[in-house]
Amino acid sequence: DSSSGSSGFASKGSFPGRVPAAIGRKRLRIVVTGGAGFVGSHLVDKLISRGEEVIVIDNFFTGRKDNLVHLFGNPRFELIRHDVVDPILLEVDQIYHLACPASPVHYKYNPTNVMGTLNMLGLAKRVGARFLLTSTSEVYGDPLEHPQKETYWGNVNPIGERSCYDEGKRTAETLAMDYNRGADVEVRIARIFNTYGPRMCLDDGRVVSNFVAQAIRKQPMTVYGDGKQTRSFQYVSDLVDGLVALMEGEHVGPFNLGNPGEFTMLELAEVVKETIDSSATIEFRPNTADDPHKRKPDISKAKELLNWEPKISLREGLPLMVNDFRSRILEGDEGRGL
Ligand code: NAD
Ligand code: UDP
Ligand code: UDP
Numbered sequence: 340d341s342s343s344g345s346s347g348f349a350s351k352g353s354f355p356g357r358v359p360a361a362i363g364r365k366r367l368r369i370v371v372t373g374g375a376g377f378v379g380s381h382l383v384d385k386l387i388s389r390g391e392e393v394i395v396i397d398n399f400f401t402g403r404k405d406n407l408v409h410l411f412g413n414p415r416f417e418l419i420r421h422d423v424v425d426p427i428l429l430e431v432d433q434i435y436h437l438a439c440p441a442s443p444v445h446y447k448y449n450p451t452n453v454m455g456t457l458n459m460l461g462l463a464k465r466v467g468a469r470f471l472l473t474s475t476s477e478v479y480g481d482p483l484e485h486p487q488k489e490t491y492w493g494n495v496n497p498i499g500e501r502s503c504y505d506e507g508k509r510t511a512e513t514l515a516m517d518y519n520r521g522a523d524v525e526v527r528i529a530r531i532f533n534t535y536g537p538r539m540c541l542d543d544g545r546v547v548s549n550f551v552a553q554a555i556r557k558q559p560m561t562v563y564g565d566g567k568q569t570r571s572f573q574y575v576s577d578l579v580d581g582l583v584a585l586m587e588g589e590h591v592g593p594f595n596l597g598n599p600g601e602f603t604m605l606e607l608a609e610v611v612k613e614t615i616d617s618s619a620t621i622e623f624r625p626n627t628a629d630d631p632h633k634r635k636p637d638i639s640k641a642k643e644l645l646n647w648e649p650k651i652s653l654r655e656g657l658p659l660m661v662n663d664f665r666s667r668i669l670e671g672d673e674g675r676g677l
Contacts, residue, residue: 366415368392368430370468372423372459373437375402377539378473378531382435382579383407387416394429398422400440406538423455427462433586434463434470439507452507453514460518463525471527471586472515476597476634477505478530486601486635489530489593499629512593519591527585532597532636536575536656537663547572550608551657551664554615564626566605569633573598574656577649584645597636598649607653614657 369386373379374395379402386393392415395407399420410416421427423438436459439451456472463470479487480495495505512528519526535547542548550560573596581596602610605621612619641647651659 366390366392367432368394369433369435370394370396370429370431370459370462371435371437372396372455373402373439373473374435375399375404375406375418376437377402377406377536378534378575378578379435379437380406380538381536381575382437382582383410383416385579385583387413391415393417394419394431396421396423396427396438398438401540401543422451423458424451426458428465429462430466431462431468434459434468435473435582435586436470437473439473440504452504452511456511456514460514460522460524464518464522469525469527469586470515470518471529471582472511473582474508474512474528474530474593475504476530476532476595476636477501477631478509478512479631479634480505481629481631482634485633486599486637487595488637489595489640496629500627501629516591526591527588528592528594529582529585529596530593530636531578532573532595532634533570534573534575534578534597535660537660538575539660539664541664541667546570546604546607547611547657547660548664550611551615551660552668554611554619555661555665555668557616557619559620559622560608560611561624562604562608562621563624564604564630566608566621566623567603568626568630569601569603569635570607571597571599571601571635572607572653572656573649574651574653574659577651581641581645581647581649584647585641588645590644594641594645595636595638596641596647597638598651598653599636599638600653601633601635602653610653610657614654615661 369391371379371383374383375397383393394417396419438455479493483494484491515526518524539548541552553560608621
Protein backbone atom coordinates (compact mmCIF):
# COMPACT_ATOMS: atom_id res chain seq x y z
CA ASP A 340 0.00 0.00 0.00
CA SER A 341 2.41 2.58 -1.22
CA SER A 342 0.01 5.52 -1.17
CA SER A 343 -0.97 5.23 2.46
CA GLY A 344 2.01 6.84 4.11
CA SER A 345 1.19 10.34 2.97
CA SER A 346 -0.82 13.04 4.63
CA GLY A 347 -4.35 13.83 3.58
CA PHE A 348 -7.81 14.40 4.87
CA ALA A 349 -9.66 12.10 2.48
CA SER A 350 -11.62 9.96 4.90
CA LYS A 351 -11.72 9.07 8.56
CA GLY A 352 -12.17 5.46 9.61
CA SER A 353 -10.35 2.26 8.75
CA PHE A 354 -7.87 1.81 5.94
CA PRO A 355 -8.40 -1.37 3.93
CA GLY A 356 -5.16 -3.19 3.36
CA ARG A 357 -3.44 -1.72 6.38
CA VAL A 358 -0.88 -4.08 7.88
CA PRO A 359 -1.56 -4.55 11.60
CA ALA A 360 1.22 -3.63 14.00
CA ALA A 361 4.25 -5.85 13.68
CA ILE A 362 2.64 -9.26 13.22
CA GLY A 363 5.47 -11.79 13.06
CA ARG A 364 7.82 -8.83 13.30
CA LYS A 365 6.73 -7.15 10.11
CA ARG A 366 8.39 -3.88 9.31
CA LEU A 367 6.81 -1.14 11.39
CA ARG A 368 5.56 2.14 10.05
CA ILE A 369 6.59 4.79 12.51
CA VAL A 370 5.89 8.51 12.74
CA VAL A 371 8.46 10.72 14.38
CA THR A 372 7.10 14.22 14.99
CA GLY A 373 9.94 16.70 15.35
CA GLY A 374 12.13 14.23 13.46
CA ALA A 375 14.14 16.99 11.79
CA GLY A 376 15.35 18.20 15.17
CA PHE A 377 18.31 17.22 17.29
CA VAL A 378 16.99 14.17 19.16
CA GLY A 379 14.45 13.28 16.47
CA SER A 380 16.97 12.96 13.66
CA HIS A 381 19.16 10.60 15.72
CA LEU A 382 16.09 8.54 16.57
CA VAL A 383 15.12 8.39 12.89
CA ASP A 384 18.62 7.15 12.02
CA LYS A 385 18.30 4.36 14.56
CA LEU A 386 14.81 3.32 13.38
CA ILE A 387 15.87 3.32 9.73
CA SER A 388 18.94 1.26 10.56
CA ARG A 389 16.66 -1.29 12.21
CA GLY A 390 14.75 -1.68 8.95
CA GLU A 391 11.62 0.26 9.90
CA GLU A 392 9.66 2.65 7.72
CA VAL A 393 9.77 6.20 9.07
CA ILE A 394 7.58 9.22 8.39
CA VAL A 395 8.86 12.49 9.83
CA ILE A 396 6.44 15.31 10.51
CA ASP A 397 8.19 18.61 11.11
CA ASN A 398 7.49 22.29 10.50
CA PHE A 399 11.21 23.20 10.66
CA PHE A 400 10.62 25.62 13.49
CA THR A 401 13.95 24.63 15.04
CA GLY A 402 14.69 21.50 13.01
CA ARG A 403 16.64 21.38 9.76
CA LYS A 404 16.40 19.35 6.57
CA ASP A 405 20.16 19.09 6.82
CA ASN A 406 19.74 16.68 9.75
CA LEU A 407 17.93 14.21 7.49
CA VAL A 408 19.35 14.91 4.05
CA HIS A 409 21.34 11.66 4.09
CA LEU A 410 18.02 9.74 4.13
CA PHE A 411 16.29 11.53 1.26
CA GLY A 412 16.90 8.73 -1.26
CA ASN A 413 15.79 5.99 1.11
CA PRO A 414 12.48 4.39 0.09
CA ARG A 415 11.66 3.67 3.74
CA PHE A 416 11.90 7.36 4.64
CA GLU A 417 9.36 10.13 4.12
CA LEU A 418 9.37 13.77 5.25
CA ILE A 419 6.21 15.85 5.64
CA ARG A 420 6.33 19.57 6.33
CA HIS A 421 3.43 20.00 8.69
CA ASP A 422 2.59 21.77 11.94
CA VAL A 423 1.27 19.23 14.48
CA VAL A 424 -1.04 21.91 15.84
CA ASP A 425 -3.17 21.05 12.77
CA PRO A 426 -4.79 17.61 12.47
CA ILE A 427 -3.29 15.04 10.14
CA LEU A 428 -4.44 11.65 8.86
CA LEU A 429 -1.86 8.87 8.55
CA GLU A 430 -1.81 5.14 9.19
CA VAL A 431 1.00 4.01 11.39
CA ASP A 432 1.96 1.51 14.08
CA GLN A 433 3.92 3.78 16.38
CA ILE A 434 4.14 7.51 17.06
CA TYR A 435 7.20 9.07 18.67
CA HIS A 436 5.95 12.54 19.56
CA LEU A 437 8.91 14.91 19.87
CA ALA A 438 7.63 18.01 18.08
CA CYS A 439 8.03 20.89 20.46
CA PRO A 440 9.91 24.15 20.69
CA ALA A 441 12.35 22.83 23.26
CA SER A 442 14.48 25.68 24.45
CA PRO A 443 13.61 28.78 26.45
CA VAL A 444 14.22 31.16 23.55
CA HIS A 445 11.75 29.25 21.35
CA TYR A 446 9.14 27.66 23.52
CA LYS A 447 7.42 30.80 24.67
CA TYR A 448 5.70 31.27 21.36
CA ASN A 449 3.92 28.03 20.72
CA PRO A 450 0.93 25.93 21.78
CA THR A 451 2.50 22.76 20.34
CA ASN A 452 2.63 20.86 23.62
CA VAL A 453 -1.12 20.87 24.10
CA MET A 454 -2.63 20.98 20.61
CA GLY A 455 0.08 18.91 18.94
CA THR A 456 -0.09 16.22 21.61
CA LEU A 457 -3.89 16.12 21.40
CA ASN A 458 -3.78 15.61 17.64
CA MET A 459 -1.16 12.87 17.85
CA LEU A 460 -3.18 11.12 20.57
CA GLY A 461 -6.28 11.42 18.38
CA LEU A 462 -4.30 9.86 15.54
CA ALA A 463 -3.04 7.06 17.81
CA LYS A 464 -6.57 6.37 18.97
CA ARG A 465 -7.99 6.24 15.44
CA VAL A 466 -5.40 3.83 14.03
CA GLY A 467 -4.54 1.89 17.19
CA ALA A 468 -0.93 3.05 17.21
CA ARG A 469 1.35 3.10 20.23
CA PHE A 470 2.20 6.65 21.31
CA LEU A 471 5.38 7.81 23.04
CA LEU A 472 5.54 11.27 24.58
CA THR A 473 8.89 12.95 25.08
CA SER A 474 8.20 14.80 28.28
CA THR A 475 10.91 16.49 30.28
CA SER A 476 12.65 16.77 33.62
CA GLU A 477 11.20 20.30 33.64
CA VAL A 478 7.95 18.78 34.92
CA TYR A 479 9.78 18.61 38.26
CA GLY A 480 10.28 22.40 38.15
CA ASP A 481 12.74 23.68 40.75
CA PRO A 482 12.73 20.35 42.58
CA LEU A 483 12.47 20.02 46.34
CA GLU A 484 13.41 16.34 46.09
CA HIS A 485 16.91 15.37 44.93
CA PRO A 486 17.59 13.29 42.91
CA GLN A 487 14.20 13.24 41.26
CA LYS A 488 12.17 10.05 41.16
CA GLU A 489 9.17 9.60 38.87
CA THR A 490 6.90 9.63 41.90
CA TYR A 491 7.82 13.27 42.66
CA TRP A 492 5.04 15.66 41.56
CA GLY A 493 7.26 18.64 41.05
CA ASN A 494 7.56 22.27 42.07
CA VAL A 495 6.51 24.34 39.08
CA ASN A 496 5.60 28.01 38.91
CA PRO A 497 2.36 28.11 36.88
CA ILE A 498 2.70 31.75 35.81
CA GLY A 499 6.41 32.24 35.16
CA GLU A 500 8.41 32.65 31.95
CA ARG A 501 9.20 28.94 31.66
CA SER A 502 5.68 27.86 32.57
CA CYS A 503 4.39 27.36 29.09
CA TYR A 504 7.02 24.66 28.56
CA ASP A 505 6.78 23.02 31.99
CA GLU A 506 3.03 23.21 32.24
CA GLY A 507 2.65 22.38 28.54
CA LYS A 508 4.53 19.13 29.07
CA ARG A 509 2.63 18.42 32.29
CA THR A 510 -0.60 18.88 30.35
CA ALA A 511 0.74 16.64 27.59
CA GLU A 512 1.39 13.92 30.21
CA THR A 513 -2.14 14.39 31.53
CA LEU A 514 -3.61 14.07 28.03
CA ALA A 515 -1.55 10.96 27.34
CA MET A 516 -2.73 9.31 30.56
CA ASP A 517 -6.34 10.28 29.84
CA TYR A 518 -6.19 8.72 26.36
CA ASN A 519 -4.55 5.66 27.92
CA ARG A 520 -7.28 5.26 30.54
CA GLY A 521 -10.24 6.55 28.54
CA ALA A 522 -9.54 5.38 25.01
CA ASP A 523 -7.14 2.46 25.59
CA VAL A 524 -4.35 4.13 23.64
CA GLU A 525 -1.04 2.38 24.34
CA VAL A 526 0.98 5.20 25.82
CA ARG A 527 4.63 5.55 26.83
CA ILE A 528 6.01 8.57 28.70
CA ALA A 529 9.68 9.54 28.83
CA ARG A 530 10.91 12.34 31.09
CA ILE A 531 14.07 13.42 29.36
CA PHE A 532 16.90 15.14 31.22
CA ASN A 533 19.35 17.54 29.53
CA THR A 534 20.75 15.89 26.43
CA TYR A 535 23.59 16.94 24.13
CA GLY A 536 25.36 15.75 21.01
CA PRO A 537 25.93 16.41 17.31
CA ARG A 538 23.15 18.30 15.45
CA MET A 539 22.10 20.30 18.50
CA CYS A 540 20.83 23.72 17.50
CA LEU A 541 23.75 26.13 17.54
CA ASP A 542 21.69 29.08 18.62
CA ASP A 543 18.91 27.94 20.91
CA GLY A 544 20.68 29.03 24.05
CA ARG A 545 21.14 25.71 25.80
CA VAL A 546 24.20 25.51 27.94
CA VAL A 547 26.18 22.71 26.28
CA SER A 548 25.68 24.09 22.76
CA ASN A 549 26.47 27.62 23.98
CA PHE A 550 29.70 26.63 25.75
CA VAL A 551 30.92 24.39 22.92
CA ALA A 552 30.17 26.99 20.23
CA GLN A 553 31.71 29.78 22.33
CA ALA A 554 34.88 27.78 22.96
CA ILE A 555 35.22 26.98 19.25
CA ARG A 556 34.68 30.63 18.33
CA LYS A 557 37.22 31.72 20.96
CA GLN A 558 34.54 33.66 22.81
CA PRO A 559 34.14 33.54 26.60
CA MET A 560 31.74 30.89 27.86
CA THR A 561 28.71 32.62 29.38
CA VAL A 562 27.99 31.27 32.86
CA TYR A 563 24.57 32.39 34.14
CA GLY A 564 24.21 33.27 37.82
CA ASP A 565 26.97 31.98 40.07
CA GLY A 566 27.38 28.83 37.94
CA LYS A 567 26.77 26.58 40.95
CA GLN A 568 23.41 25.32 39.70
CA THR A 569 23.62 21.69 38.56
CA ARG A 570 22.40 19.64 35.63
CA SER A 571 22.95 16.06 34.50
CA PHE A 572 24.00 15.72 30.88
CA GLN A 573 23.09 12.75 28.74
CA TYR A 574 24.64 11.87 25.39
CA VAL A 575 22.06 11.61 22.62
CA SER A 576 22.68 7.97 21.63
CA ASP A 577 21.95 6.87 25.21
CA LEU A 578 18.64 8.74 25.07
CA VAL A 579 17.69 7.22 21.71
CA ASP A 580 18.38 3.72 23.06
CA GLY A 581 16.18 4.52 26.05
CA LEU A 582 13.32 5.84 23.89
CA VAL A 583 13.29 2.70 21.75
CA ALA A 584 13.48 0.43 24.82
CA LEU A 585 10.55 2.33 26.32
CA MET A 586 8.47 2.18 23.13
CA GLU A 587 9.06 -1.55 22.83
CA GLY A 588 8.57 -2.37 26.49
CA GLU A 589 5.35 -3.08 28.31
CA HIS A 590 5.39 -0.18 30.75
CA VAL A 591 3.58 3.12 30.39
CA GLY A 592 5.95 5.05 32.65
CA PRO A 593 6.70 7.81 33.20
CA PHE A 594 10.39 6.95 33.06
CA ASN A 595 13.29 9.29 33.75
CA LEU A 596 15.78 9.06 30.88
CA GLY A 597 18.95 10.88 31.82
CA ASN A 598 22.53 10.49 32.92
CA PRO A 599 22.86 10.69 36.72
CA GLY A 600 26.33 12.31 36.47
CA GLU A 601 25.71 15.75 38.01
CA PHE A 602 27.77 18.85 37.16
CA THR A 603 27.68 22.51 38.12
CA MET A 604 27.82 24.91 35.16
CA LEU A 605 31.32 25.88 36.29
CA GLU A 606 32.36 22.22 36.14
CA LEU A 607 30.78 21.88 32.71
CA ALA A 608 32.77 24.92 31.53
CA GLU A 609 35.91 23.24 32.83
CA VAL A 610 35.20 20.02 30.89
CA VAL A 611 34.52 22.03 27.71
CA LYS A 612 37.79 23.87 28.28
CA GLU A 613 39.71 20.58 28.68
CA THR A 614 38.03 19.15 25.58
CA ILE A 615 38.18 22.06 23.16
CA ASP A 616 40.55 24.80 24.14
CA SER A 617 42.69 25.00 27.26
CA SER A 618 42.81 28.79 26.91
CA ALA A 619 38.99 29.17 26.97
CA THR A 620 37.65 31.70 29.48
CA ILE A 621 34.35 32.25 31.25
CA GLU A 622 32.19 35.32 31.74
CA PHE A 623 29.38 35.66 34.29
CA ARG A 624 25.92 36.83 33.20
CA PRO A 625 22.69 37.33 35.16
CA ASN A 626 20.63 34.15 35.41
CA THR A 627 17.18 33.69 33.89
CA ALA A 628 14.01 33.72 36.01
CA ASP A 629 12.92 30.52 37.78
CA ASP A 630 16.09 28.67 36.86
CA PRO A 631 16.06 25.29 38.65
CA HIS A 632 18.92 25.11 41.16
CA LYS A 633 19.68 21.46 40.66
CA ARG A 634 18.61 18.50 38.63
CA LYS A 635 19.65 14.86 38.64
CA PRO A 636 17.60 11.86 37.63
CA ASP A 637 17.00 8.80 39.73
CA ILE A 638 16.97 6.16 36.99
CA SER A 639 16.37 3.03 39.07
CA LYS A 640 12.96 2.52 37.48
CA ALA A 641 14.31 2.55 33.91
CA LYS A 642 17.20 0.31 34.95
CA GLU A 643 14.89 -2.24 36.46
CA LEU A 644 11.95 -2.23 34.03
CA LEU A 645 13.58 -1.23 30.73
CA ASN A 646 17.00 -2.71 31.40
CA TRP A 647 18.41 0.63 30.28
CA GLU A 648 21.10 2.91 31.58
CA PRO A 649 23.33 5.48 29.91
CA LYS A 650 26.78 4.34 28.81
CA ILE A 651 28.54 7.55 27.77
CA SER A 652 29.97 9.96 30.32
CA LEU A 653 30.25 13.71 29.73
CA ARG A 654 34.00 13.46 29.14
CA GLU A 655 33.43 10.75 26.53
CA GLY A 656 30.44 12.41 24.90
CA LEU A 657 31.60 16.02 24.51
CA PRO A 658 34.42 15.21 22.06
CA LEU A 659 31.84 13.40 19.89
CA MET A 660 30.01 16.63 19.13
CA VAL A 661 32.98 18.88 18.50
CA ASN A 662 33.62 18.01 14.83
CA ASP A 663 29.97 18.54 13.95
CA PHE A 664 29.93 21.91 15.71
CA ARG A 665 33.24 22.99 14.19
CA SER A 666 32.11 22.28 10.63
CA ARG A 667 28.72 23.94 11.07
CA ILE A 668 30.29 27.01 12.63
CA LEU A 669 32.79 27.16 9.79
CA GLU A 670 30.01 26.93 7.22
CA GLY A 671 28.29 29.80 8.99
CA ASP A 672 25.20 27.65 9.36
CA GLU A 673 23.51 28.93 12.48
CA GLY A 674 20.99 26.12 12.54
CA ARG A 675 18.08 28.16 11.27
CA GLY A 676 17.05 25.73 8.54
CA LEU A 677 18.11 25.35 4.91
P1 NAD B 1 14.70 20.36 18.69
O1 NAD B 1 14.25 21.76 18.76
O2 NAD B 1 16.00 20.06 18.04
O3 NAD B 1 13.58 19.46 17.99
C1 NAD B 1 12.22 19.75 18.02
C2 NAD B 1 11.66 19.53 16.62
O4 NAD B 1 10.25 19.76 16.63
C3 NAD B 1 12.26 20.50 15.60
O5 NAD B 1 12.65 19.78 14.46
C4 NAD B 1 11.10 21.45 15.30
O6 NAD B 1 11.18 22.00 14.01
C5 NAD B 1 9.92 20.54 15.51
N1 NAD B 1 8.69 21.25 15.82
C6 NAD B 1 8.48 22.21 16.76
N2 NAD B 1 7.21 22.62 16.77
C7 NAD B 1 6.57 21.89 15.82
C8 NAD B 1 5.24 21.84 15.34
N3 NAD B 1 4.30 22.63 15.87
N4 NAD B 1 4.94 20.97 14.34
C9 NAD B 1 5.89 20.17 13.81
N5 NAD B 1 7.16 20.17 14.22
C10 NAD B 1 7.50 21.02 15.20
O7 NAD B 1 14.67 19.80 20.18
P2 NAD B 1 15.16 18.40 20.77
O8 NAD B 1 16.19 18.70 21.76
O9 NAD B 1 15.46 17.45 19.69
O10 NAD B 1 13.87 17.94 21.56
C11 NAD B 1 13.03 16.89 21.11
C12 NAD B 1 12.00 16.58 22.19
O11 NAD B 1 12.66 16.14 23.37
C13 NAD B 1 11.17 17.77 22.59
O12 NAD B 1 9.83 17.35 22.79
C14 NAD B 1 11.76 18.21 23.89
O13 NAD B 1 10.82 18.85 24.72
C15 NAD B 1 12.22 16.90 24.47
N6 NAD B 1 13.31 17.12 25.43
C16 NAD B 1 14.56 17.40 24.99
C17 NAD B 1 15.57 17.63 25.91
C18 NAD B 1 16.98 17.95 25.49
O14 NAD B 1 17.81 18.17 26.35
N7 NAD B 1 17.29 17.95 24.21
C19 NAD B 1 15.29 17.55 27.30
C20 NAD B 1 13.99 17.27 27.70
C21 NAD B 1 13.00 17.04 26.75
N1 UDP C 1 -6.83 13.82 14.91
C1 UDP C 1 -5.83 13.85 13.96
N2 UDP C 1 -5.63 12.74 13.20
C2 UDP C 1 -6.36 11.61 13.32
C3 UDP C 1 -7.37 11.59 14.31
C4 UDP C 1 -7.58 12.71 15.09
O1 UDP C 1 -5.13 14.82 13.81
O2 UDP C 1 -6.11 10.67 12.58
C5 UDP C 1 -7.05 15.01 15.77
C6 UDP C 1 -8.48 15.49 15.70
O3 UDP C 1 -8.61 16.43 14.66
C7 UDP C 1 -8.70 16.11 17.06
C8 UDP C 1 -7.68 15.43 17.97
O4 UDP C 1 -6.85 14.64 17.11
O5 UDP C 1 -8.38 17.48 17.03
C9 UDP C 1 -8.31 14.54 19.00
O6 UDP C 1 -9.03 13.55 18.35
P1 UDP C 1 -10.13 12.70 19.08
O7 UDP C 1 -10.75 11.80 18.06
O8 UDP C 1 -9.58 12.05 20.26
O9 UDP C 1 -11.13 13.79 19.60
P2 UDP C 1 -12.43 14.42 18.93
O10 UDP C 1 -12.11 14.70 17.50
O11 UDP C 1 -13.44 13.37 19.10
O12 UDP C 1 -12.63 15.64 19.76
N1 UDP D 1 23.26 28.38 31.29
C1 UDP D 1 24.49 29.01 31.41
N2 UDP D 1 25.03 29.59 30.30
C2 UDP D 1 24.44 29.54 29.08
C3 UDP D 1 23.20 28.88 28.96
C4 UDP D 1 22.64 28.32 30.09
O1 UDP D 1 25.08 29.05 32.49
O2 UDP D 1 25.01 30.08 28.11
C5 UDP D 1 22.70 27.71 32.48
C6 UDP D 1 21.22 28.00 32.74
O3 UDP D 1 21.07 29.14 33.53
C7 UDP D 1 20.79 26.73 33.47
C8 UDP D 1 21.70 25.65 32.90
O4 UDP D 1 22.76 26.33 32.24
O5 UDP D 1 21.07 26.86 34.84
C9 UDP D 1 21.01 24.75 31.91
O6 UDP D 1 20.35 25.54 30.94
P1 UDP D 1 19.69 24.94 29.64
O7 UDP D 1 18.90 26.03 29.01
O8 UDP D 1 20.72 24.27 28.83
O9 UDP D 1 18.76 23.79 30.19
P2 UDP D 1 17.58 23.79 31.27
O10 UDP D 1 17.59 25.05 32.06
O11 UDP D 1 16.35 23.63 30.45
O12 UDP D 1 17.89 22.61 32.11
